[in-house]
Amino acid sequence: xxxxxxxxxxxxxxxxxxxxxxxxxxxxxxxxxxxxxxxxxxxxxxxxxxxxxxxxxxxxxxxxxxxxxxxxxxxxxxxxxxxxxxxxxxxxxxxxxxxxxxxxxxxxxxxxx
Numbered sequence: 001x002x003x004x005x006x007x008x009x010x011x012x013x014x015x016x017x018x019x020x021x022x023x024x025x026x027x028x029x030x031x032x033x034x035x036x037x038x039x040x041x042x043x044x045x046x047x048x049x050x051x052x053x054x055x056x057x058x059x060x061x062x063x064x065x066x067x068x069x070x071x072x073x074x075x076x077x078x079x080x081x082x083x084x085x086x087x088x089x090x091x092x093x094x095x096x097x098x099x100x101x102x103x104x105x106x107x108x109x110x111x112x113x
Contacts, residue, residue, distance in 0.1 A: 001056040001081060003047075009056075012083035017090070021047040021056070030086070031058065031065060032093035034072040034079075039065050045090070058092070072096045 003009060009018065020027065026046035031039045041061035048055045066073060078097040085091060
């Protein structure tokens with residue numbers, strides 16, 4: 001997730017979490033999949049610094065998560081990543097939207113506002 005595309009990172013990350021990530025640390029997070037089930041294996045959130053931007057990255061067990069949800073993750077499918085906390089622990093949820101990015105699935109999709 002490019003940091004430039006994240007809406008108000010200071011609202012989903014606490015100040016100390018931002019500092020830790022910027023200093024190369026990572027921490028465990030839980031992830032809810034598109035079928036509203038918590039993934040059994042925890043993920044690690046880390047910040048990867050690139051030449052022109054930085055990215056928040058979910059790693060460790062990510063490939064297992066994708067494999068478990070492969071029917072929902074298709075090319076050009078638009079997703080949203082939401083954050084929330086359970087008992088002060090950071091969690092994420094991935095929602096797959098009905099509308100494809102290229103608009104080819106508009107007939108079956110409700111408007112997204």
